[in-house]
Amino acid sequence: MRSATRKEEALWLLERLVPGSGVNNLHLAFRVSGEPDLALLDRTLSVLVRRHPALRTVFRAGETGLSKEVREDLPVAFEDRECPADEADARLAAFVAEPFELDGGALLRALRLRSPGQDVCCVVVHHLNFDTVSAGVLHEEFVAVYNAFAAGDVVPAELEGIAVTLDEVEPKPESLAFWRDQLRDVRPDELELSCGKPDVAEPNLAGSQVTWSFSAETVQVVKELQKALRAPEAVVLLAAYYLLLNAHGAGPDLVVGSPMNVRGRETARAVGYHVNVTPLRLRVDPAEDFRGLVRRVRDVFFGALTHLDVPVDNLLAEIPRTGSSWRHTVFRHVFNYIPETGTPSFRLGGLPAEPLAAEPGFSKFDLEFFLLPTADGIRVRAAYYTEVLREADVQAFVRRYEALLLSLAEDLDRPVGDVRVFSAEDEAVIGKANRTGKPVAWPSVPSAIAAVVEARPEAIAVEDGDREVTYRQLWDTAAATCERLLDAGVEPGEVVALIAPRSAELAAAALGVWLAGATYLPLDPDHPDQRIAYQLADSGAKVALAEAALPAEAGCRALTPTPIGSVPSRATPTLPGTGAPAYLIYTSGSTGRPKGTVVGHPALVNLISHFADELGHHGQAGTLWLTTFSFDISALELFLPLATGGRLVVAPDEARIDGGVLKGLLGRHDVSTLQATPTTWRLVVDEVAGELAGRTVLCGGEPLPSALARQLVDTGCELWNVYGPTETTIWSAAGRVHDGATGRITAGGPIGNTTVFLADPDGRELPVGVTGELCIAGAGLAVGYHDRPELTGARFATHARHGRFYRTGDLARWLEDGTLELLGRADRQVKLRGNRIELAEIESVLQAHDEVAGAAVVVAGDPSDDAVLVAYVEADEKTGLVDRLWEHAGALLPKSAMPQEFVVIDRIPLTGNDKVDYPELARRAADRAASRATEPEEEQELDPLTADVVALFRELLDRGDIRPGTNFFSHGGHSLLAAKLAQRVKHLTGVRVRLTDVFAQPTPAALADFVLASTADEN
Structure with missing residues (x-):
């Protein structure tokens, strides 16, 4: 036996990821109206297996890799089964999906399903020996030989003997140089789409497909684009595919796989695995027009055609792996242009027959577009990986693809970044x-409150502890506040700070500021003096209504809020216009420095009016004033009841x-x-x-x-x-x-x-x-x-x-x-080790645990290097809690999103707005890491198994700097070496290690622990 090529080994590695599946199976099938002769089916198949050496090639997977040989003789026959007609499609799909063993046996099998009035015939071949071009050749020859036998003739002369074969040659140096240049600094981790689901750690490659037919209008538009741009139809459709992917978050530096036939003119009918999926790399420039994009796509496409002798698998070892994902390829999306094959309905031994395609059930890529042009139109068959994309996502993809083509034709000179990719x-x-x-109920919030005062002055406006404050009392206090502010020199549009606990007086003060034509600034009296002083100075507040003394550096005049009931009733003041802002509020910016946001009266009244209508707030409805006043959501609690005649409960x-x-x-x-x-x-x-x-x-x-x-x-x-x-x-x-x-x-x-x-x-x-x-x-x-x-x-x-x-x-x-x-x-x-991680998702999982009152996750360290996830959980410290959290999180989260450390604390720190204080937790995590870093490092004594696995890492990676915590993939490992590592560990320990287990436990210590745990489970 001789060694398999890297291209062939890549298919083997794919099967190692999903053992027991038919992920690499291809098939030829047809439905016959009637019952073809089983003996003639067997004779025909035997002739073709003898004729094509690829169909007689067997493979054997060993400890050191994959080897192959061509058998001189390989007996084959159709399995014959009866089947109800309504079960034929499902039985066919199951037969196609049955896996082959790479143990030196045949990689071809055949089946006839007999149903009343019709039979289904199918030949399944492993992709190592077959491709879509081979299927077309095999179909034509099968029909020709069978029909000859059925007519009592011998094998047609042109089909006698051994067929032409193709031995793929070693890549030329200039081709290798071309592809190395094309793929220099490629970033496969930037190809993830912004839709669907994150990748899974343990793939099943389960697939499905959606089929879509272009309208007659779209077919005509594609022809016009082809003519106007002077480019092949395949190039035009590929350029639109790049734009489609980019509009869904991939790129802009995109690599799309495109299967290309490596057969030459003399070997055009060679059966075998003679297709290379070429990585077509192109950067989408949003400022470029579609004309320019198509020109560049054409150059990329034809450049690949002239260097087809290099399978991309030959270059993978030179492409940096990002993280320990099972993926190691330079593309996740494929474009496959397949013109009409010329295999419509036919006759088999005089019986009407037609080609048949079984649902494959697998997808090696996130998304693969098959463009199927015929004389009648263009169809798109979109195959997809169901662990990443949903059917609804892919249906939307094909609809948007057609809409995109129609939109592009409207203006070929428009920048592609301006094209709206909407269906x-x-x-x-x-x-x-x-x-x-929708209409807004009032001109302003003060006018709404004034209308309530006029209509129901003695109605209860505020319930503050044991006090009940009427609308008249609230308004009179606000009017008195207005007069005091005007006497203090406050001009319309100036800022007045409010620094007091929530109370009826604070509500009246806010309204009084508005009556004075000013803007209020809500500040929390519990905040540090330095923060309050900064906000007063930054806002330019002229006056502060405050219960306590202001910080010495405040720089503005202080007045105490007007007490409720301390002023006599007075005439209703003139309502100010809405030109001045309603309030100025400070939040913490990304730098930690407070930033001010100014909200106008029209914006606030729109909000109050909407929720009054949406929640049915009319009459005496009571609303709780619970939120810190310096948090903007407090304004809704305050003014929703007052504007609608309800009650504010402090x-x-x-x-x-x-x-x-x-x-x-x-x-x-x-x-x-x-x-x-x-x-x-x-x-x-x-x-x-x-x-x-x-x-x-x-x-x-x-x-x-x-x-x-x-x-x-x-x-x-x-x-x-x-x-x-x-x-x-x-x-x-x-x-x-x-x-x-x-x-x-x-x-x-x-x-x-x-x-x-x-x-x-x-x-x-x-x-x-x-x-x-x-x-x-x-x-x-x-x-x-x-x-x-x-x-x-x-x-x-x-x-x-x-x-x-x-x-x-x-x-x-x-x-x-x-x-x-x-x-x-x-x-x-965040992105850690090539994986996209949503910290809020981890928190949601942890908060679902019965013992956890709250959770917050932060990143400690450099995300591009040694960063880890630290989960702070608010819970009672109990024996075994951290272990239970590990188990709970491990059952619900992908391994890439598992926190490396759980820290149990009494109370998660909050900001003044009752939100989690993530900066504080990040500081704590950094302090913990720094503290550990200063501890003296002890000489580590390894257990025998970990020491053996470290030695295997060093041997396979050819590195001497391997430690128990060294990541296999970030230190030169790739899929083929991982497969060899899995076999060596099995040989060493007797424990079956899958390729996905290496991806999930990429360090010697973790892999050794996995082996020990597996041994314990078996015992």
Whole structure:
């Protein structure tokens, strides 16, 4: 036997990933109306197996690799089975999927399924010996030989003897140089699409397919593009495929696999594995027009045709592996152009027959487009990997592909970055979600409150502990505050700081600032003096209404808030216009330095008006004022009840962390609506659950975990998940969470007079199902976001549709029902060792554990080098808790997303806005790592098995710097070496180690532990 080629070894390695599967099986099948002669079928097959040496080639997998030989004789025959007609397709698919063993036996088998009135005949051949060109040749020869035998003739003269064969030669040096240049610095980890699911650690390569036929209009457009661009149809369609992938998040440096036949003119009918999947690399430039793109695609395509003698598998060892993923190829997406093969219906021994294709059930690539042009049109068969893409994703792909071709033809000189890759279905779903125009109930919030004062002055406006404050008392106090501010020299549009606990006086002070035509700045009296002083100075606040003394460096005049009931009733003051901003609020920016956001009255009144209508807030509805006043969501709690004639119920700070306090408060007051962050709800929900039935509960400010959502819904409340950044006025989207909600909880759709879109990093708008940065436009934009610099290119096109917009930094995607699925912060999605990891997903899994009250995950170290995931869990320290968390997380998370360290703490630190303080946790993680780094390193004594595995690593990688924690793949390992390592470990220990086990345990210590655990399981 002789050694297999690297191209052949690559197929073997694929089977090592999914043992016991027919992932490499190809087939030839046809349906016959009637019953063909079984003896003639066997004779025909025997003739063709003798004629084509490839069909007689066998392979044997050994410890050192794969070897092959051509057998002189290989007896074959059709297996004959009866089958109900309605089961034929399923039986055929199962027969095709049965695996071959690479043990020196035949890699070909045949079957006849006999059904009433029709038979199905199928020949299955391993890809090592066969390809799609071979299938066409075998089909033609099978029909010709069978028909000759059926007519009583001998084998046709042209089919006698041994057929022409093709022995692929070693790659030429100039071809190797060409491909090395083409693939220099390639980054396969940038080919992941922004839709579907993250890759799995242990692949099954389960596949399915979607078939789509272009309309007559599209077929004509493709012909016109081919003519106008003077390029082959395959090149035009390939260029559009690059754009399609790029519009879904891959690239812009793209590598697409394209199967190309390496047969020459004299060997055109050679049967065997004579196809190379060439890596066609091209960078998409959004500023380039489609003409230029097609020219470059043509150059790439024809450049590959002149260097087909190099299988890409010969170059994989030279391409850096990113992480320990099972993938090691330079492409994840394939383009396959297959013109009409000329095998329509035919006759077999006089019986009508037609070709038949079984559903393969496997996909080696995330997405493979088969373009199938015929005389009647163009079909697209899209095969896909079901662990990564859903059927709905792929159906959307092919619809957008056709829409893209139609759009490109409209203007060949338009930059490709400006082309909108939307199908009609995308336009309908997103267009409907963004039709949010609705009237606003009042000119301003003060005017709404004034109308309540006039209509029902003695109605209760605020319940503050044991006090009940009427609307008249609230208004009179606000009017007195207004007069005091004017006397203090406050001019319209100037800033007045409010530094006091939540109370009826604080509510009146905020309203009084507005009556003075000023803008209020809410500050937390519990914040450090330095922070308060900075915000006062930065905002230019002229006056501060504060209960306590201001910091010495505050630099502004201090007044105490006007007490309720301390002033006589007075005439209603003139309402100010809405030209001055409503409030100025500070949040922590990405650098940690506070940044101010100014919100105008029209934006605030739009928000209040929307939720008043959405939640049915009219009359005496009670709303809990629970949130820290310096957090912008507090403004909704404050002004929603006052603008609608309801009651504002003031909650003490303890109610945010003590469920007993909140429960007592709800028991004493008639509260219909209450709002808090997920962090607060996790702290209080167990104790307060019995008081929530029938109430409206808003949850926002952080992602809402599905487990917490179910817990809240089970209380009988009406739960709303709300979303919005400070810069777009509190909430921009809202959705009701219903009973039975599972998985991620959506944020619903945009609120009134608000539009939402998703954008890629270049500002291009994204269709349904594709993850991008959430952008918000419309009435809620804070002051200043209406006056951004002029935009260009794709961003300008988006601006033309939506007006000015704010890029939130949050990741999301549209779902098919027009709701928004939030996917965490863009800055909380990390890449470690080539794997994309969403930290919020890890937290959600940990929070679902019964013993965990809260969880927060941070990255410690350099993400490009030695970074690890550290999970902080809020729980009672109990024996074995960390082990239970490891087991729980390991059952639900991919190995790439498993935290390397669990730290149990009493309480997760929070910011002043009741959100997790991630910077503080990151500092703690860094301190822990630094502390360990300064500890003296002890000489490590290895157990015998770990020492043996270290030795194997050193031998296979040819390196002397291997330690127990060395990653096999980041130190020169690749799939072939991993397969050899798995075999050597099995030979050493007797434990079966799969290729995926090496990927999952890529260090000597981890692999040794795996072997020991497997031994223990067997015992």
